[in-house]
Amino acid sequence: xxxxxxxxxxxxxxxxxxxxxxxxxxxxxxxxxxxxxxxxxxxxxxxxxxxxxxxxxxxxxxxxxxxxxxxxxxxxxxxxxxxxxxxxxxxxxxxxxxxxxxxxxxxxxxxxxxxxxxxxxxxxxxxxxxxxxxxxxxxxxxxxxxxxxxxxxxxxxxxxxxxxxxxxxxxxxxxxxxxxxxxxxxxxxxxxxxxxxxxxxxxxxxxxxxxxxxxxxxxxxxxxxxxxxxxxxxxxxxxxxxxxxxxxxxxxxxxxxxxxxxxxxxxxxxxxxxxxxxxxxxxxxxxxxxxxxxxxxxxxxxxxxxxxxxxxx
Amino acid sequence: xxxxxxxxxxxxxxxxxxxxxxxxxxxxxxxxxxxxxxxxxxxxxxxxxxxxxxxxxxxxxxxxxxxxxxxxxxxxxxxxxxxxxxxxxxxxxxxxxxxxxxxxxxxxxxxxxxxxxxxxxxxxxxxxxxxxxxxxxxxxxxxxxxxxxxxxxxxxxxxxxxxxxxxxxxxxxxxxx
Numbered sequence: 001x002x003x004x005x006x007x008x009x010x011x012x013x014x015x016x017x018x019x020x021x022x023x024x025x026x027x028x029x030x031x032x033x034x035x036x037x038x039x040x041x042x043x044x045x046x047x048x049x050x051x052x053x054x055x056x057x058x059x060x061x062x063x064x065x066x067x068x069x070x071x072x073x074x075x076x077x078x079x080x081x082x083x084x085x086x087x088x089x090x091x092x093x094x095x096x097x098x099x100x101x102x103x104x105x106x107x108x109x110x111x112x113x114x115x116x117x118x119x120x121x122x123x124x125x126x127x128x129x130x131x132x133x134x135x136x137x138x139x140x141x142x143x144x145x146x147x148x149x150x151x152x153x154x155x156x157x158x159x160x161x162x163x164x165x166x167x168x169x170x171x172x173x174x175x176x177x178x179x180x181x182x183x184x185x186x187x188x189x190x191x192x193x194x195x196x197x198x199x200x201x202x203x204x205x206x207x208x209x210x211x212x213x214x215x216x217x218x219x220x221x222x223x224x225x226x227x228x229x230x231x232x233x234x235x236x237x238x239x240x241x242x243x244x245x246x247x248x249x250x251x252x253x254x255x256x257x258x259x260x261x262x263x264x265x266x267x268x269x270x271x272x273x274x275x276x277x278x279x280x281x282x283x284x285x286x287x288x289x290x291x292x293x294x295x296x297x298x299x300x301x302x303x304x305x306x307x308x309x310x311x312x313x
Numbered sequence: 314x315x316x317x318x319x320x321x322x323x324x325x326x327x328x329x330x331x332x333x334x335x336x337x338x339x340x341x342x343x344x345x346x347x348x349x350x351x352x353x354x355x356x357x358x359x360x361x362x363x364x365x366x367x368x369x370x371x372x373x374x375x376x377x378x379x380x381x382x383x384x385x386x387x388x389x390x391x392x393x394x395x396x397x398x399x400x401x402x403x404x405x406x407x408x409x410x411x412x413x414x415x416x417x418x419x420x421x422x423x424x425x426x427x428x429x430x431x432x433x434x435x436x437x438x439x440x441x442x443x444x445x446x447x448x449x450x451x452x453x454x455x456x457x458x459x460x461x462x463x464x465x466x467x468x469x470x471x472x473x474x475x476x477x478x479x480x481x482x483x484x485x486x487x488x489x490x
Contacts, residue, residue, distance in 0.1 A: 002355070003355075003356070003357065004355050005354040006351060006352070006353050007351065007353075008349060008350075008351045009332065009346070009349045009350045010346055010368075011346075012344075013344065013419070015409065016415070019415065021406035021409045021410055021419065080405075080406075081403050081404050081405055082419045082424070083399075083403050083404030084403075084404070085423075086384075086400065086401065086404075087403050089384040089386070089401050089402075089403055090384055090403060092384070093384060095384075097380045097381070098380065098381050098382055100383035100405060100407050101384070103383075104383060171411075172381070172410050172411050173413070173480060173481065174410065174412055174413035174480065175410060238479070307410070310413070311413045311480055
């Protein structure tokens with residue numbers, strides 16, 4: 001049989017023998033960003049639908065996860081930069097061709113909005129909270145008057161944040177595994193399911209828990225559909241994408257992907273959600289934690305496997 | 314003006330003089346390289362064929378690294394040469410991930426580094442260091458818009474290929490076959 005052997009004299013750190021320029025902070029950030037996008041999306045959505053009182057946990061309490069997740073995520077991103085002292089260069093320009101550029105601006109908006117939203121609801125946790133300074137009180141009154149536009153900003157930018165983490169990867173044509181447009185919706189779905197799971201985990205109201213269990217189930221179904229769709233696309237594409245899909249179909253990432261992402265992260269919590277909705281009592285902790293872990297594992301597997309996939313020449 | 318380079322895979326002996334010349338000329342940190350030699354062995358023993366290629370940044374016409382750079386640190390100068398401004402680069406690694414040729418690497422100082430076609434030499438009328446030093450004279454450099462440049466002349470005479478043209482990057486490093 002004809003064989004080809006390629007020997008390269010190149011041995012650049014973080015590039016050879018295979019790319020490993022992005023380490024654990026990147027998938028960690030992608031998970032935290034997705035989770036924040038999910039909780040803020042539901043908070044804004046149910047506030048705008050006028051159901052603030054009915055779904056109090058979702059609108060007022062769970063959003064406190066968002067600023068914490070975003071700040072931790074931003075710290076992780078900063079930690080992974082190689083030229084840290086120049087990070088501010090991100091905010092000297094907007095380059096629409098670069099998802100990382102408009103993503104950085106989106107993060108700025110969504111992080112600010114999440115802080116304001118939490119400040120407006122701080123009395124949920126500290127009933128006697130006092131802003132002390134007059135100008136802070138005026139600021140609070142101002143945003144309380146304009147809570148609707150704030151919620152709209154949050155809703156729209158939550159969607160952009162959720163999608164952009166996927167687009168960021170799908171824009172790299174050099175890495176065949178990432179180079180699929182399904183990745184945007186798939187990352188959004190994964191972030192939304194993590195957000196819904198966080199609400200189910202935190203809520204003490206049965207009606208609210210059931211609603212978000214139902215939402216979680218629908219999103220998990222969508223995720224499964226998108227994953228199947230992604231593999232169909234890969235297998236019908238060029239040789240490099242067939243090989244990229246092979247990383248999950250018998251290749252080194254098969255076990256971790258199917259066990260941790262698909263079975264433990266989507267199918268089992270989906271079945272448990274369904275059982276809960278059918279009237280069986282399932283402790284909310286189990287599906288909730290599984291969904292969060294699945295969403296977390298999904299980003300890790302994708303970021304690392306994507307860097308292994310390549311064009312061979 | 315469109316600078317390009319042609320490498321004769323039939324003349325190259327894989328001595329790596331181009332690699333050392335580049336490292337010396339550009340003060341490339343130890344352990345890294347902006348250009349490198351690839352040896353491809355094809356066939357079944359004893360019917361084997363070897364191709365030697367001196368590779369580097371392809372200074373693509375449709376450069377994904379320039380497109381994905383969030384700060385504009387990766388940019389294009391005269392002749393389509395792709396460059397990095399160290400004081401604009403945040404070292405995010407997006408350009409490194411975007412290059413199908415893996416031609417970029419993180420400099421130990423933090424910014425991203427790569428081949429510049431030795432634009433500092435070209436501006437003074439000299440050839441890039443790798444081209445100038447090659448003992449078998451297997452590399453040709455010049456302006457594709459000038460029909461009399463070394464690279465235009467040799468590309469007219471010889472058959473050539475580029476690397477992964479199907480990636481859509483429009484690479485400007487030609488390999489004579």
